[in-house]
Amino acid sequence: MLSAMNIPSATNRAQEPAICVQGLEKSYKKLRVLRGVDFEVARGGIFALLGSNGAGKTTVVKILSTLLRADAGTARVNGFDVATQAVGVRESISLTGQFAAVDEILSGRENLVLVARLRRIKDPGALADDLLGRFSLTEAGARRVATYSGGMRRRLDIAMSLIGNPPVIFLDEPTTGLDPEARIEVWQAVRELAAGGTTVLLTTQYLDEAEHLADRIAILHEGRIIVDGTLAELKRLLPPARAEYVEKQPSLEDVFFAIVGPAGEDHKTRPLRK
Amino acid sequence: MATHFFGDTAVLTGRTMRHVTRSPDTIITTAIMPIAIMLLFVYVFGGAIDTGSASYVNYMLPGILVITIASGISYTAFRLFTDIQGGIFERFQTMPIARPGVLWAHVLTSLAANVISLALVVGVAVAMGFRSGAGPLAWLAVAGILILFTLALTWIAVIPGLTAKSVDGASAFSYPLIFLPFISSAFVPTRTMPGPVRAFADNQPVTSVVNTIRDLFAKQPVGTDIWTALAWCAGILIVAYAFAGIAYRRRIS
Numbered sequence: 001m002l003s004a005m006n007i008p009s010a011t012n013r014a015q016e017p018a019i020c021v022q023g024l025e026k027s028y029k030k031l032r033v034l035r036g037v038d039f040e041v042a043r044g045g046i047f048a049l050l051g052s053n054g055a056g057k058t059t060v061v062k063i064l065s066t067l068l069r070a071d072a073g074t075a076r077v078n079g080f081d082v083a084t085q086a087v088g089v090r091e092s093i094s095l096t097g098q099f100a101a102v103d104e105i106l107s108g109r110e111n112l113v114l115v116a117r118l119r120r121i122k123d124p125g126a127l128a129d130d131l132l133g134r135f136s137l138t139e140a141g142a143r144r145v146a147t148y149s150g151g152m153r154r155r156l157d158i159a160m161s162l163i164g165n166p167p168v169i170f171l172d173e174p175t176t177g178l179d180p181e182a183r184i185e186v187w188q189a190v191r192e193l194a195a196g197g198t199t200v201l202l203t204t205q206y207l208d209e210a211e212h213l214a215d216r217i218a219i220l221h222e223g224r225i226i227v228d229g230t231l232a233e234l235k236r237l238l239p240p241a242r243a244e245y246v247e248k249q250p251s252l253e254d255v256f257f258a259i260v261g262p263a264g265e266d267h268k269t270r271p272l273r274k
Numbered sequence: 275m276a277t278h279f280f281g282d283t284a285v286l287t288g289r290t291m292r293h294v295t296r297s298p299d300t301i302i303t304t305a306i307m308p309i310a311i312m313l314l315f316v317y318v319f320g321g322a323i324d325t326g327s328a329s330y331v332n333y334m335l336p337g338i339l340v341i342t343i344a345s346g347i348s349y350t351a352f353r354l355f356t357d358i359q360g361g362i363f364e365r366f367q368t369m370p371i372a373r374p375g376v377l378w379a380h381v382l383t384s385l386a387a388n389v390i391s392l393a394l395v396v397g398v399a400v401a402m403g404f405r406s407g408a409g410p411l412a413w414l415a416v417a418g419i420l421i422l423f424t425l426a427l428t429w430i431a432v433i434p435g436l437t438a439k440s441v442d443g444a445s446a447f448s449y450p451l452i453f454l455p456f457i458s459s460a461f462v463p464t465r466t467m468p469g470p471v472r473a474f475a476d477n478q479p480v481t482s483v484v485n486t487i488r489d490l491f492a493k494q495p496v497g498t499d500i501w502t503a504l505a506w507c508a509g510i511l512i513v514a515y516a517f518a519g520i521a522y523r524r525r526i527s
Contacts, residue, residue, distance in 0.1 A: 068526075119369065
């Protein structure tokens with residue numbers, strides 16, 4: 001317990017896990033949403049918090065991003081305690097919530113400039129133009145966000161979260177409500193983030209999303225983490241695979257992409273069911 | 275964090291001010307109802323109301339200005355509510371910025387938008403024959419009281435903005451505020467009202483604010499009304515600010 005009270009030095013911080021959660025509890029009135037959540041996220045890579053609706057995924061993300069206070073337990077993000085060092089946490093993170101948190105009345109570029117100025121970036125305009133390019137929004141940059149499609153909003157939302165290069169990014173159900181093409185665009189953006197060394201914690205209720213993106217997966221069920229490991233480790237929990245002869249029918253997704261054409265250059269990564 | 279407070283508030287105020295300038299309809303709809311009431315009272319009911327020697331448009335303008343503010347602040351609640359619904363409020367809260375700046379940006383924008391609406395209404399009143407011999411100092415005093423009153427009502431508007439469950443709920447609170455001037459000295463002298471109504475009218479905040487502004491416009495001594503008006507504004511401001519603070523902390527805990 002004593003060591004948890006110490007404020008880590010900068011060198012300790014770099015070695016500490018990106019996220020460290022112990023015994024987290026949270027109730028809304030009488031509803032016990034979190035009943036002692038424990039997990040750790042190593043630096044770099046993608047960690048998926050998997051759970052059905054109402055499992056408490058968003059509550060975990062809100063506590064980790066200093067939007068909610070936990071009733072009990074501790075959580076550290078990038079070495080900072082979320083309860084006592086909230087400012088340090090906020091300097092280390094970005095949150096992309098369940099609904100694209102963008103300003104509809106401003107243009108895409110103005111949204112990026114706004115966040116860049118609040119993060120005290122030296123040349124907000126240049127950074128905004130660079131991000132518009134990276135997220136294929138250059139042409140739409142001057143248009144009001146109200147005219148954007150769901151996928152474009154999400155991309156803008158994620159672009160806004162990258163400003164200031166926070167070492168930890170939270171993505172709360174980043175693909176809920178998106179069409180299949182937009183979903184693959186978001187997956188691509190998340191992979192690029194992780195490739196750049198950012199730690200990504202994403203919540204999802206889609207099993208295939210966790211399977212395709214995450215290095216580690218934790219399953220949150222009834223307020224506790226019931227399993228936590230790599231995909232290979234999770235698969236070992238089940239009986240060994242049996243060989244069965246099954247006639248391959250195209251899935252609806254295969255049909256959809258065969259008709260409308262692949263989304264971007266990322267069609268190679270789309271689920272291949274065998 | 276305090277060092278960033280002014281910079282962050284300025285950036286965020288720039289954002290909300292763009293919301294106002296890009297939907298000028300919010301300013302026009304704010305001004306149009308008070309102007310319609312002013313036309314109705316001056317050209318329809320006004321002939322039947324005896325206010326003494328003053329021209330009726332001179333008599334009623336202070337009350338119309340109060341109605342303008344009451345309808346203007348409902349947009350403040352609306353804008354704050356939309357920020358919370360849309361998630362951008364939470365984005366700001368997770369960023370390393372001065373958190374109170376998010377609310378202050380809305381409050382400053384409310385002041386600016388209301389000043390524009392008030393100027394519009396005064397302009398129409400002048401076209402309808404409103405005249406005042408008040409000097410610059412009296413005009414400054416009028417502006418000061420109106421701004422203080424706007425500030426007080428804006429902090430009231432922040433409460434439903436933070437707590438409402440629907441858009442309608444966020445702006446419905448302003449209806450009683452718009453109605454309040456009708457039971458005051460704004461349109462008819464309170465002495466014509468029956469006992470209990472008159473007692474209410476004489477002792478509610480709008481009457482002292484309206485009387486003070488009316489006396490300043492008419493170059494009359496303001497008497498104790500100005501102190502009553504200032505006390506009401508300060509009192510509402512402090513109470514509303516405290517409750518807004520509670521609503522805010524409840525939202526972020």
